[in-house]
Each structure stands twice: as C-alpha cells, then as structure tokens.
Amino acid sequence: MKPPVFDYAFVEHLDEVVELLAADGGEARLLAGGQSLIAMLNMRLIQPTLVVDISRLPDHDFITLKEGVVEIGCTVTQSDLQLWPGLAESLPLLKRALPWVGHRQTRNKGTVCGSIAHADPSAELPLCLAALNGEAVLYSSRGERVLAAHELQVGTLETACEPDEMIRALRFPRAVPGVGYGFGEVAYRHGDFAIVAIAVLASTEGVRIAVGGVSEKPEICEWPLMEDRFLNDALNDLAWKLGTTEDQHATAYYRRSLIRKLGRRVVGEALACVG
Amino acid sequence: MRRLNAGQRHLVQFDLNGKLVSEESEPRLLLSDFLRGVLGSTGSHVGCEHGVCGACTVRLNGRAVRSCLTLAVQANGERVETVEGLARDGVLSPLQQAFRRHHALQCGFCTPGILMSLAELLDADTDVNEKSVRELLSGHLCRCTGYGNIVRAALDVFAEVSATEPAPDA
Numbered sequence: 001m002k003p004p005v006f007d008y009a010f011v012e013h014l015d016e017v018v019e020l021l022a023a024d025g026g027e028a029r030l031l032a033g034g035q036s037l038i039a040m041l042n043m044r045l046i047q048p049t050l051v052v053d054i055s056r057l058p059d060h061d062f063i064t065l066k067e068g069v070v071e072i073g074c075t076v077t078q079s080d081l082q083l084w085p086g087l088a089e090s091l092p093l094l095k096r097a098l099p100w101v102g103h104r105q106t107r108n109k110g111t112v113c114g115s116i117a118h119a120d121p122s123a124e125l126p127l128c129l130a131a132l133n134g135e136a137v138l139y140s141s142r143g144e145r146v147l148a149a150h151e152l153q154v155g156t157l158e159t160a161c162e163p164d165e166m167i168r169a170l171r172f173p174r175a176v177p178g179v180g181y182g183f184g185e186v187a188y189r190h191g192d193f194a195i196v197a198i199a200v201l202a203s204t205e206g207v208r209i210a211v212g213g214v215s216e217k218p219e220i221c222e223w224p225l226m227e228d229r230f231l232n233d234a235l236n237d238l239a240w241k242l243g244t245t246e247d248q249h250a251t252a253y254y255r256r257s258l259i260r261k262l263g264r265r266v267v268g269e270a271l272a273c274v275g
Numbered sequence: 276m277r278r279l280n281a282g283q284r285h286l287v288q289f290d291l292n293g294k295l296v297s298e299e300s301e302p303r304l305l306l307s308d309f310l311r312g313v314l315g316s317t318g319s320h321v322g323c324e325h326g327v328c329g330a331c332t333v334r335l336n337g338r339a340v341r342s343c344l345t346l347a348v349q350a351n352g353e354r355v356e357t358v359e360g361l362a363r364d365g366v367l368s369p370l371q372q373a374f375r376r377h378h379a380l381q382c383g384f385c386t387p388g389i390l391m392s393l394a395e396l397l398d399a400d401t402d403v404n405e406k407s408v409r410e411l412l413s414g415h416l417c418r419c420t421g422y423g424n425i426v427r428a429a430l431d432v433f434a435e436v437s438a439t440e441p442a443p444d445a
Contacts, residue, residue, distance in 0.1 A: 039326050
C-alpha cells in the first residue's frame with residue numbers, strides 16, 4: 001500500500017504541463033487533487049514514470065459564468081465548487097450531487113476536472129456532465145479542442161483525452177428556466193461508490209435521465225412527458241436494458257429495482273422543481 | 276518547474292502545528308508516513324491507506340484532508356495541523372474535552388482523524404447540526420461503532436463555542 005517510485009514535477013505554467021505530457025510518451029500522469037490517483041498509486045494499479053503536479057497552476061482556479069455555461073478550471077476543488085455562491089442558481093443539479101461526491105475530506109482536495117478525467121463509471125460528476133451534456137476543454141502542445149460529454153466519455157476509467165492532452169476546464173450548461181433538476185443515489189455508506197446514481201432533467205416537454213454505476217459510462221435516455229403508469233413501464237424497460245450486471249457490490253436484480261424505484265423518486269423530484 | 280527525481284530525497288519544509296519542520300523525502304513518500312516515520316509525529320494514525328477509513332486525516336491549510344492521499348512533497352511550503360496541535364499548554368481543546376465528557380472514544384484509533392475533521396467543521400461552518408456532523412463522519416470509520424457519542428460530543432462543543440462567540444463590536 002505504498003506508491004511505486006516516480007519522478008515528480010511541480011509545474012507553474014500550462015505549457016510546461018503539455019511539454020511533459022508530450023515528452024513522456026504517455027507514461028506521465030497528472031495530479032491535481034490526487035484523490036483517485038494517489039489511491040491507485042498506493043494500490044499499484046498504475047506505475048507512471050512521472051507525476052506532474054498541476055495543483056498550483058496559476059489562473060486555473062476559476063469558476064466563471066459565461067453565456068449559457070459555467071466554466072470551471074482544472075485546479076478548482078469539489079469543495080471550492082460547493083462553496084461557490086452561484087451554485088444553487090446556475091448549477092442546481094451539481095448543488096444536489098456534490099454532497100454525494102466522496103467525503104468532505106476528499107472533496108477538500110479532489111478536483112472537479114480530475115473526477116471527469118478519472119472517469120469512474122459510478123462517479124457523480126461525470127454523470128452530471130453527461131446529464132447536462134456539458135463540454136471538456138482539452139489542451140495539448142497541438143492546441144485546444146472541445147469535446148461534448150458523450151464524445152469524451154468512452155468507458156471505465158477511460159476518456160477520449162489523448163495521452164498528451166489535459167482537461168484544462170469544463171463547461172457545465174447553466175440552469176434553464178422551466179427545467180427541474182433531480183439527483184439521487186444509493187451506496188453502502190454515504191460517500192462510497194454509487195451502486196446506482198441517477199440524475200434527471202425534467203420539463204413540461206419531457207424527461208432526460210442519466211444513470212450511473214450500472215455500465216461502463218453514464219447512460220442517457222430521453223422520453224417525452226408521459227403519464228405515471230407509462231413512466232413505470234419506461235423505467236422498467238430502462239432497468240432491463242442497463243442493470244443486468246452483477247458484481248460483489250450488488251446483484252443484477254437489486255440494480256434493476258434501484259433503477260425503477262430511485263428513478264421514479266428522482267424524476268418526481270425534478271418535476272416538482274419545474275418552475 | 277521543479278523536477279524531483281525518483282529514488283532521491285528532496286528537502287520538504289512546512290509549518291507543522293505552528294513550528295517549521297524541515298526533512299528530506301522521496302517523491303513517493305506519503306504525508307502520513309512522512310509525519311509518522313520521518314518526523315516522529317505519530318498522533319495521526321494509518322488505517323486503510325487508500326482514503327476510505329479517515330484515521331490519517333490532518334488539516335492542510337485549514338482543510339481536513341487524507342494524509343494517505345497526499346504526498347509529503349505536496350505539503351512543501353504549506354501549513355499542516357495534526358492532533359498533536361489541538362491541546363494548548365497541556366490543556367485539551369474544547370473539542371477534546373467534549374470527547375472525554377461524552378466517552379466519544381473507545382480504542383481511540385480513529386479519534387485523531389475524526390478530531391481533525393470536526394475541528395474544520397467547527398471553524399468553518401456556521402450551522403452545525405446532527406445531519407451535518409453525521410455526513411462529515413461518513414468519511415471516517417470507527418470500528419468500535421461509537422458514533423452516537425461522537426455526534427453528541429460534537430454538538431455539545433458546537434453549542435458551547437457558539438454561546439461564547441464574542442459580539443461583532445467586542
């Protein structure tokens with residue numbers, strides 16, 4: 001349970017980061033908060049030759065309101081975002097989801113961008129990015145490119161981010177009037193990995209539901225607004241489509257019943273907030 | 276940019292409980308092991324070493340963090356507080372006294388981490404209630420399962436601290 005040996009670079013400029021990433025042939029790993037990375041190092045699941053510490057990169061601790069989006073820089077911690085005064089108004093889904101992200105003691109160091117880069121299939125922030133269809137701003141020595149959540153998220157602990165690229169910032173779409181937001185999760189202990197996590201956007205037009213914890217990446221489904229009994233059928237179909245995996249944490253049967261019951265509750269919550 | 280080579284020791288300096296400490300560390304050494312093994316500050320305990328149990332929790336620049344998920348080199352130039360810094364001049368802090376009053380520790384293994392998390396909560400949050408204390412404690416495992424008394428101690432000391440807070444113009 002001790003990390004393997006690695007070189008450690010402490011960088012103070014964005015270009016130094018991408019130079020190191022490009023030079024190291026994909027063997028370097030970025031450390032922002034380290035709340036997933038250092039656990040993986042301790043368990044020796046990864047053995048990078050170089051760890052690049054970007055935690056004190058200047059000018060990247062921003063949370064900026066822009067046209068239609070909130071842009072969050074790569075050194076912003078999950079606690080920073082939780083304490084941001086504009087959270088409830090601009091990102092009500094994240095306001096609901098953040099208390100479920102790890103524990104306060106890990107949110108104090110863990111970054112928002114880091115969680116997206118880590119891409120754990122049961123993690124809440126990738127689920128919210130997918131539900132809102134936000135974007136990631138990727139940066140490398142080749143320049144900048146922007147990927148939508150569905151282009152970025154490709155599988156378990158895997159993103160479309162190339163080995164020489166970093167996630168410089170994220171863009172979460174701002175709350176839209178007439179849309180209600182809901183979030184719910186079941187885990188063994190508050191803050192543990194989700195067995196099932198659900199994020200919902202609802203309006204008088206329809207429902208967009210994102211389910212995490214059941215497959216390799218967040219799964220999205222959209223339905224027109226429907227009567228209650230049809231909603232139950234739709235959730236049941238979704239449960240059978242997604243929740244068929246069994247592991248040491250939960251049976252497939254349990255996952256399917258969570259999608260049905262938790263799904264119902266979270267859709268109800270989101271509909272109740274439609275302004 | 277500062278690059279530290281693997282396998283070599285590099286100078287690490289930080290403020291530990293108000294005193295400057297200065298020792299050498301390899302890049303891969305965890306802050307928990309640096310505190311305990313290099314500095315001999317064994318108050319912080321090591322349980323799971325992957326961020327789950329919370330026994331190693333310390334305050335880094337005021338915020339409660341896992342010292343097993345922090346590299347010693349990351350603490351360079353920062354401010355670290357551990358359980359050893361809570362008591363002043365041999366007098367237990369109000370939080371520690373409340374733990375004693377409420378029998379909030381049994382074997383005591385998880386206690387140093389829990390105290391540091393609660394210390395942050397008491398300093399930073401204006402509204403401390405049973406829900407927020409229990410949510411905070413979800414980041415700690417007490418295998419004596421003594422959570423009830425820990426919650427009572429925390430609420431007791433918060434009531435005490437709020438009651439004695441000086442008026443703004445004092």
